[in-house]
Amino acid sequence: MSQDNEKRLAAETAAFNYVGKSHKDSIIGVGTGSTVNFFIDELPQYRDRIKACVSSSEASSDRLRKLGFDVMDLNAAGRLDLYVDGADECDANKCLIKGGGAALTREKIVASASDKFVCIIDATKRVDVLGTFPLPIEVIPMARSLVARELTAMGGTPVWRDGVTTDNGNWIIDVHGWRITDPVALEAQLNQITGIVCVGLFAKRRADVVIMGNREI
């Protein structure tokens, strides 16, 4: 099966199993990326279940609005039952690397505000050890070099994603060369560095459910 078909299948499965079985008038948290785009395209079938969505990016908000869904501010929505998003890598403990689409900060916020985080992936995303995909880190622009020096001192190879500005007006550094055997500890350590807004390591708030193709793993 092609990668796109696996993404589509995971998206359909998540929509059927989790949105289709949610209560009427649910507010659904929606992530960002090509796998999530397939998920968004499934949502009109479940319109009777969905009161509104909370989105993790301007791109997903636009796509949701074009399909006629209300996109709510998270502050007005309160706690969400469900958040559905993709990932760049996923390990056996459901820890993730995210942020390939530069939406990691809002993704982590909406995931943290949700009771259930359903992650939808294709088989290329499933890894034994996180880190082959460079770890995205959102930084305050003036702190880019400061943060890069700290990351180098920690053994990483930081590369500025030149030309990309996040929805929050910040920049992204991708860290190459790490074999992340303790994601919880690394996430906590990186969160201490001044100038980092958010780390694309989802270990403390990891996925609750991972759907790869048409099955939960």
Ligand SMILES: O=C(CO)[C@H](O)[C@H](O)COP(=O)(O)O
């Ligand atoms: O974290 C993300 C965006 O910031 C995406 O979930 C991640 O990059 C996966 O994207 P795709 O579904 O296009 O492979």
